[in-house]
Amino acid sequence: MKYAFFPGCVSRGGCPELYPSAVSVCERLGLELEVMEGASCTGAGVLQEKNQKLGDTLNARTFAMAEAMGLPIMTICSTCQGAMSQAHKRLTDDPEYTAEINVALAEEGLEFKNTVVVKHLLWILVEDIGLENLKGYVTRPLSGMKVAPFYGCYIIRPTSALGFDEHPEREDSLERVIEILGADVVDFRGKTKCCGFPILTINEANSVAMVANHTMDAKDLGADAMVTPCPLCHLNLDGFQPAAAASKRTKIDLPILHLPQMVGLAMGMDPKSMGLNKHIISTGKLLTKVAVEA
Amino acid sequence: MEVTLKVKRFNPEAESKEPYFQEYSLEVEDYVTVLDALIKVREEVDGSLALRCSCRAAICGSCSMRVNGHAKLACNTKITDVAPTDRHVTVEPMGNLPVVKDLVSDMKPFWDRVRAVQPWLQPEGPEPEEEYIAPGEDMLHLTGVMSCIMCGACSSDCTVLEVDRNFLGPAALAKAYRFVGDPRDDADKDRLGKYSQYGGIWDCTRCMECVQVCPKGVAPMDRIMALRDKAMEAGFTNNNGARHTDAFSDLVKHSGRLDELRLPMRTFSMFDIQAMIGMIPVALRALRRGKAPSPFHKSIPGAENVRRIFNRAEREK
Numbered sequence: 260m261k262y263a264f265f266p267g268c269v270s271r272g273g274c275p276e277l278y279p280s281a282v283s284v285c286e287r288l289g290l291e292l293e294v295m296e297g298a299s300c301t302g303a304g305v306l307q308e309k310n311q312k313l314g315d316t317l318n319a320r321t322f323a324m325a326e327a328m329g330l331p332i333m334t335i336c337s338t339c340q341g342a343m344s345q346a347h348k349r350l351t352d353d354p355e356y357t358a359e360i361n362v363a364l365a366e367e368g369l370e371f372k373n374t375v376v377v378k379h380l381l382w383i384l385v386e387d388i389g390l391e392n393l394k395g396y397v398t399r400p401l402s403g404m405k406v407a408p409f410y411g412c413y414i415i416r417p418t419s420a421l422g423f424d425e426h427p428e429r430e431d432s433l434e435r436v437i438e439i440l441g442a443d444v445v446d447f448r449g450k451t452k453c454c455g456f457p458i459l460t461i462n463e464a465n466s467v468a469m470v471a472n473h474t475m476d477a478k479d480l481g482a483d484a485m486v487t488p489c490p491l492c493h494l495n496l497d498g499f500q501p502a503a504a505a506s507k508r509t510k511i512d513l514p515i516l517h518l519p520q521m522v523g524l525a526m527g528m529d530p531k532s533m534g535l536n537k538h539i540i541s542t543g544k545l546l547t548k549v550a551v552e553a
Numbered sequence: 554m555e556v557t558l559k560v561k562r563f564n565p566e567a568e569s570k571e572p573y574f575q576e577y578s579l580e581v582e583d584y585v586t587v588l589d590a591l592i593k594v595r596e597e598v599d600g601s602l603a604l605r606c607s608c609r610a611a612i613c614g615s616c617s618m619r620v621n622g623h624a625k626l627a628c629n630t631k632i633t634d635v636a637p638t639d640r641h642v643t644v645e646p647m648g649n650l651p652v653v654k655d656l657v658s659d660m661k662p663f664w665d666r667v668r669a670v671q672p673w674l675q676p677e678g679p680e681p682e683e684e685y686i687a688p689g690e691d692m693l694h695l696t697g698v699m700s701c702i703m704c705g706a707c708s709s710d711c712t713v714l715e716v717d718r719n720f721l722g723p724a725a726l727a728k729a730y731r732f733v734g735d736p737r738d739d740a741d742k743d744r745l746g747k748y749s750q751y752g753g754i755w756d757c758t759r760c761m762e763c764v765q766v767c768p769k770g771v772a773p774m775d776r777i778m779a780l781r782d783k784a785m786e787a788g789f790t791n792n793n794g795a796r797h798t799d800a801f802s803d804l805v806k807h808s809g810r811l812d813e814l815r816l817p818m819r820t821f822s823m824f825d826i827q828a829m830i831g832m833i834p835v836a837l838r839a840l841r842r843g844k845a846p847s848p849f850h851k852s853i854p855g856a857e858n859v860r861r862i863f864n865r866a867e868r869e870k
Contacts, residue, residue: 268811272846273839297855299809304759305801308778309785313866317805317859363865367858416761448622453712453760460820461793462756463831468716469758498835537842 260387262333262378263325264292265343267490268300270335273498274490276534277517281335281380283533284519287526288388288396292333298324301342303491304413304457311349312360318346319360322377323369331376333383335519337489340379341413341421347377348420379414381488381518385432390439398527400441401549404484406521407445407477407513408433409496411489415451436518437486440525445482449473454492459499464506470495471503474513484545488518497539514542524549554583554640556632558590560602561645562655572652574643575599581632587642588616588627591656603655611768614704618656619645624706624766647709649718663705666722670729670748675740691736698731698776700769707763707773719752723763723773726754730776733783745784754780755794796820806863809853813846 264285270277285292298321300306302314321343325332334340350357351373361370378386384393410433414421423429434444455469474496477485487493497515504511515538516524523533524546535542555578563572577594585593588606595602604627606616611629618627621635621643636642650658676685707723708714714722721729729748732738748754754777763773785795800819804812821828839845853859 269813272811272813273844275844297853299853299856299859300805300811302805303801303811305798306805308781308798309802310782310866310870312869313863316862316866320858320862363862366861367855412758412760412762416765418765452715452762453758455758457758457760458713458756460797460817460828462717462751463828465713465717465720465756466758469712472716498839501838502835537844539838539842 260289261291261293261330263328263330264294265298265321265332265334265339266294267334267336267339269490269494273494274517276537277335277490277519280517280523280533281519283528284523284526287528290383293328293330295321295324301339303338303342307342314342315346315349316360316363318343319350319357319371320364320367320369322347322375323364323371325375326372327369331378334377334379335488336491337379337411337414338491340377343377344420344422379488381414381432381436382426382429384436384522385428386426390435393436394439397440397525399525399549401521401525402441404442404545404549405445405481406437406442407447407480407482407485408437408450409454409473409485409487409492410451411487411492412453414488433486433488436522440521445477445480447476447480449476454495456491456495459495466495467499467502467506470499471507474500474503474511475507478511478513482513483548484514484516486516486518486521490517493517500540512540514538514540514545516542555580556590556636556640556642558594559641559643560655563652564654583633585632586628587620587630587632587635587644590632591627591644603657605657612702614702617647617704617706617709619648619709624648624709626704626706626768629768647705649709649711649714650705660705662718663708663724666725667703667728669721670725671744672728672732674732674735674738676737677739685737687736695731695734698727698771701727701771702769704768706766706768710762710766712760712762713756713758717756720756721753723777726780727771727773727776730780733780742787745780745787745789748780749784749789749792754784755792791822793820793822796822806860808850809856809859812850814848814850
């Protein structure tokens with residue numbers, strides 16, 4: 260299986276541990292990746308506030324590039340996935356709109372033909388590789404580890420843009436992956452809520468309160484770690500957890516894993532090569548739990 | 554078919570003020586809604602169960618409650634849709650509101666927020682002899698938002714209201730858009746200024762809970778995004794939200810991808826020393842872990858094509 264790999268901005272910026280861990284996990288799973296170096300930012304919903312058509316044109320450009328490569332797109336960020344899925348829905352729903360956008364793309368010799376498929380690594384694990392196959396790659400089951408899932412808004416809402424009708428299994432895909440790797444799922448209400456990152460620089464108190472609520476709820480339910488397919492959620496849940504703990508005058512210390520890091524751990528991969536030492540909240544204790552040297 | 558309703562109960566007059574769950578198993582027809590089943594419980598099993606409903610046809614907006622964790626109108630939610638296999642349905646009162654009893658919420662905070670956006674027409678100039686007339690085509694874009702039945706589902710599941718009761722919330726802000734977008738209203742500038750303040754349009758996280766749960770397709774978050782655009786166009790740009798959007802746009806235009814180092818620096822006002830100082834410990838922690846974004850930001854190959862798309866879109870707008 261081969262994919263046009265759309266890494267997104269954050270996997271090589273604020274979360275530099277995500278990119279290498281995703282690439283090495285895909286390699287181990289036999290997924291061939293061709294990096295889309297020339298693809299732009301998806302707009303992340305922010306650009307779309309000001310000019311939705313501009314955001315849709317940038318995403319149509321990325322789609323057209325993947326179509327020219329003849330490959331489906333793989334994302335590793337809930338926000339990238341959602342921004343692309345929403346743009347894709349608007350384009351496919353309205354051929355006239357697509358035609359207008361294609362005029363802008365033509366200047367670069369590109370055309371969006373509506374043949375592209377855009378999938379997050381999470382969905383690829385469940386739909387393209389299959390959970391039973393994935394289990395075959397597990398050499399170090401995460402037995403005894405209690406993991407709380409945290410999706411990131413854009414990979415679960417709005418369901419109408421994310422193909423949930425054709426793929427109902429997307430609704431609890433993260434829980435299924437946690438289970439197949441041998442860990443226990445810590446189900447909690449916050450798993451589908453907002454991490455607070457989008458308002459971090461606008462209303463930090465609210466943003467940090469969200470981090471506190473989610474991490475403390477998961478911890479209270481016995482979680483050893485939280486896993487997320489979204490690097491933006493990771494930036495807040497990990498990076499601002501010390502601020503969240505301080506605001507509640509308590510300790511939280513809940514390691515936040517990127518999805519590929521959790522998969523890699525279960526496949527026996529080296530924690531350091533997956534950047535597990537690059538988190539703000541130490542993963543040391545967690546690694547001891549699965550008998551891995553940090 | 555047999556269904557089991559797990560209902561969150563609360564009685565302010567009981568000795569224990571703690572809410573608790575009570576299960577009711579009952580036989581119902583395959584086509585019934587959650588509301589039908591709840592009414593059957595009240596009428597045939599437990600007359601003490603309190604719930605609010607009226608039209609039973611998704612018009613009045615009275616029966617909003619959480620069904621399996623998400624806000625819905627109980628009257629247009631079929632049991633077979635929410636519990637297709639196990640027929641177990643959890644029912645709770647709406648979130649983000651005080652509970653009067655069982656499934657009945659106190660709507661006062663909701664109405665207070667709606668009132669705060671001044672949801673009435675404020676035209677200027679002399680009153681016309683007859684009605685205010687607006688061309689039909691100018692009102693078309695408001696038909697979606699005018700479908701709102703004020704059921705409160707969006708506010709129940711709003712992730713910002715959960716942490717900050719000062720937020721105006723999705724229903725009130727969608728209503729605000731309804732008046733800003735009305736060609737007969739002349740108070741846009743004043744309205745947009747007020748909505749741009751703390752607790753207004755910029756406090757929304759864009760989590761889309763309101764879009765997902767709205768039973769009428771109002772998409773409140775999309776209206777909040779439209780208000781942001783209108784507020785910026787009207788010149789209300791001296792706030793972190795507007796600066797963040799502008800900086801994000803400029804940075805992506807310049808290099809094709811986000812520059813995470815410059816984005817926060819450009820979001821804070823240059824006079825907001827406190828915010829800048831507040832970021833220092835975060836930056837130091839990131840540096841220590843070797844994960845601070847590089848100060849030498851690289852453009853994507855072909856960034857000039859991205860710039861051309863930006864220029865074209867800006868011209869068109």
